[in-house]
Amino acid sequence: MQRLLTASAAALALAFAAGGASAQNFSDLARQDLQAAHDALKANHPAAVVPGAVSEGFRSWIDAGLQDALGKAGQVNSGDSHAYLMRYYANGFRDANIAIRPTFEGLGPFFATSWPGVATAWRNGEYVVSYVQPGVRGAPPLGAVLKTCNVQPIADFAKAKLDGFEGDLTTEADRVRTAPYLLWNRNNPMVSGMPSVCEFAVGRRTRDYTLTPQPATPANLEAAYRASVFTPGATKLAIEQVDGRPWVHVNSLADDAGWDAFFAQVESQLTTLRGSQGLVIDLRGANGASVNATSRGYGLANRIWTPEFTVSRQPEAGQITYRATPANRQWFADTLNRMQSDPRFVQESAPVIEQTQAIVAAFDAALAAGQQTFVMPGRPSIADTGAANPVQGPVVVLVDGGCSGGCLDTLDLLTRLPNVRLAGAATAVDSIFIEPTVQRLPSNYADLSYGHKAWTTRQRGNNQGYVPAQGLGFTGNPTDEAAVRAWVGGLF
Structure with missing residues (x-):
C-alpha cells in the first residue's frame, strides 16, 4: 500500500500546484480532464477532418467515448484510478499515437494489491x-x-x-x-x-x-x-557473439541508453558485422516513443550498411496533410523559434529551418483562406546510387510487441534491405497521425499527447505494424532466452 499512498500524495501535491484544484475530488478532476482532452482532440486532431476509413475510429469514439468515460468517472477515487480512466478514453481511439499519461509516478509493470500467486x-x-x-x-x-x-x-x-x-x-x-x-x-x-x-x-x-x-x-x-513477457535487462545496447555470429542488442531506443559508446562499438566491429556468417539485430522491447528514436535506428543501419547504400532504400515520405488550426500552427511556430535561437542548429540544420518556415507560412495561408487542411510534399524517393552492399551474410532482425514507434520506422528501412528477414513475434502498431503535440490537462497531473499531422501516403498502413512471415514466427516461450537463441540460430 505504500506505493499507492506515494502516488496519491504526488497527485494531491500536483493538484495543489494547480491553484485550488485540491478542493475538488478525483471524480471531478477526471471529468474536467476528459472534457479538456475531448475538446483539444476535436479542435485539432487531423482525423476529425481527414476523410476515409483511417478516421472512422476517431470520429465514432470522440463523443461516444467521452460519454462512456464520464459514466465511469464517479468511480475514480485516487490518482491511479484517474490515470486508468484517462488511459481508457485515450485507448478507445485505437490510435497508438493518442495517449493520456500521468505526470506523477504511476503504476509500474510489477504492481498489484493482491494476486493468486x-x-x-x-x-x-x-x-x-x-x-x-x-x-x-x-x-x-x-x-x-x-x-x-x-x-x-x-x-x-x-x-x-x-x-x-x-x-x-x-x-x-x-x-x-x-x-x-x-x-x-x-x-x-x-x-x-x-x-x-x-x-x-x-x-x-x-x-x-x-x-x-x-x-x-x-x-x-x-x-x-x-516469466510471462520478454523484458529487456539492464544492458540494452551491446554486441555479443552467439553461435559464431554477432548479436546486436538494440533493446531500447531511448535517448539515455548510451548511444555514443554503442555506436563506437558498432564502428569498431564493422568487419565482423559485415562478414559472411551473418548477424542478428535484436529489436525486442525497443520502445520508440523518444523523439529521436527513428534517427537512432537509422543511425545503426547507416553504420552497418553505409548511408550511400541505404539512402535509395529508405521509404519515401510522400504527402503530409496538416490540419489548419491556430493551436497546430503554434506548435510549429514555437518549434521554429527554438531552432532559430540555437546558434548551432542554425549553422548545422538550415534546411530544416527553411522547411519549418514554409510550413508556418502554409498554415498562415490556409487559416486566412478558411481551409481546414493543407498538404505539403514530403521527401521524394532517391534513385539507386549504385553503392555495393557491404553486408555479405544474411541478417535476422528479431522483434516482438515491444518494438513500437520509431522502432517501426526503423523496420520500414531494414525490411527493404537485401538478405534481411524479420523473425520473432508481431510488433506494436502505430497510426499515420504522427509528430506529437503534448498538452497538460487542467488537473496538472495528466498529459494528453496526439499526432497533429497525417502521413496519408505512408506505405505502411494506418494502425499497422509488422508480423514475421510464416516459418519466422517464434511459438515457444519468449522469456526462455536459451530457447530463443537456439531457434534464431536455426534460421541461418
Missing part, C-alpha cells in the same frame, strides 16, 4: 499459465490454458478487465504485454479484482481452481511478469 501469458492465441509462485498450493500447473473466470468466457473477462484500461486488446502486442494482469488486482475500481474461481484446461481435461490471494511482494510480481 499465478500469472498468465498470451501465447499462440490463448492465455496460459506462465508462472506459479513457489509454495502456492492448489494452483493450476504451468502451461494450463485459461478457459473461464467467475463463469465468464475468458475472452469476455479479459476484454472487460484489460481492454482500454491496461492496453488495446485489438492488437497482438498489447494482448501479450497485459496478459500477466488478467488474474491480478491492480487497484482499478472500474473493473473486477482478482477472480475467485477459474476453469483451466490441463491436457484434455478441464477443471475449476479456486484462487486464493497471496502476498503481493514486488519481487514475486516482477518474477511473474518477467
Whole structure:
C-alpha cells in the first residue's frame, strides 16, 4: 500500500500546484480532464477532418467515448484510478499515437494489491499459465490454458478487465504485454479484482481452481511478469557473439541508453558485422516513443550498411496533410523559434529551418483562406546510387510487441534491405497521425499527447505494424532466452 499512498500524495501535491484544484475530488478532476482532452482532440486532431476509413475510429469514439468515460468517472477515487480512466478514453481511439499519461509516478509493470500467486501469458492465441509462485498450493500447473473466470468466457473477462484500461486488446502486442494482469488486482475500481474461481484446461481435461490471494511482494510480481513477457535487462545496447555470429542488442531506443559508446562499438566491429556468417539485430522491447528514436535506428543501419547504400532504400515520405488550426500552427511556430535561437542548429540544420518556415507560412495561408487542411510534399524517393552492399551474410532482425514507434520506422528501412528477414513475434502498431503535440490537462497531473499531422501516403498502413512471415514466427516461450537463441540460430 505504500506505493499507492506515494502516488496519491504526488497527485494531491500536483493538484495543489494547480491553484485550488485540491478542493475538488478525483471524480471531478477526471471529468474536467476528459472534457479538456475531448475538446483539444476535436479542435485539432487531423482525423476529425481527414476523410476515409483511417478516421472512422476517431470520429465514432470522440463523443461516444467521452460519454462512456464520464459514466465511469464517479468511480475514480485516487490518482491511479484517474490515470486508468484517462488511459481508457485515450485507448478507445485505437490510435497508438493518442495517449493520456500521468505526470506523477504511476503504476509500474510489477504492481498489484493482491494476486493468486499465478500469472498468465498470451501465447499462440490463448492465455496460459506462465508462472506459479513457489509454495502456492492448489494452483493450476504451468502451461494450463485459461478457459473461464467467475463463469465468464475468458475472452469476455479479459476484454472487460484489460481492454482500454491496461492496453488495446485489438492488437497482438498489447494482448501479450497485459496478459500477466488478467488474474491480478491492480487497484482499478472500474473493473473486477482478482477472480475467485477459474476453469483451466490441463491436457484434455478441464477443471475449476479456486484462487486464493497471496502476498503481493514486488519481487514475486516482477518474477511473474518477467516469466510471462520478454523484458529487456539492464544492458540494452551491446554486441555479443552467439553461435559464431554477432548479436546486436538494440533493446531500447531511448535517448539515455548510451548511444555514443554503442555506436563506437558498432564502428569498431564493422568487419565482423559485415562478414559472411551473418548477424542478428535484436529489436525486442525497443520502445520508440523518444523523439529521436527513428534517427537512432537509422543511425545503426547507416553504420552497418553505409548511408550511400541505404539512402535509395529508405521509404519515401510522400504527402503530409496538416490540419489548419491556430493551436497546430503554434506548435510549429514555437518549434521554429527554438531552432532559430540555437546558434548551432542554425549553422548545422538550415534546411530544416527553411522547411519549418514554409510550413508556418502554409498554415498562415490556409487559416486566412478558411481551409481546414493543407498538404505539403514530403521527401521524394532517391534513385539507386549504385553503392555495393557491404553486408555479405544474411541478417535476422528479431522483434516482438515491444518494438513500437520509431522502432517501426526503423523496420520500414531494414525490411527493404537485401538478405534481411524479420523473425520473432508481431510488433506494436502505430497510426499515420504522427509528430506529437503534448498538452497538460487542467488537473496538472495528466498529459494528453496526439499526432497533429497525417502521413496519408505512408506505405505502411494506418494502425499497422509488422508480423514475421510464416516459418519466422517464434511459438515457444519468449522469456526462455536459451530457447530463443537456439531457434534464431536455426534460421541461418
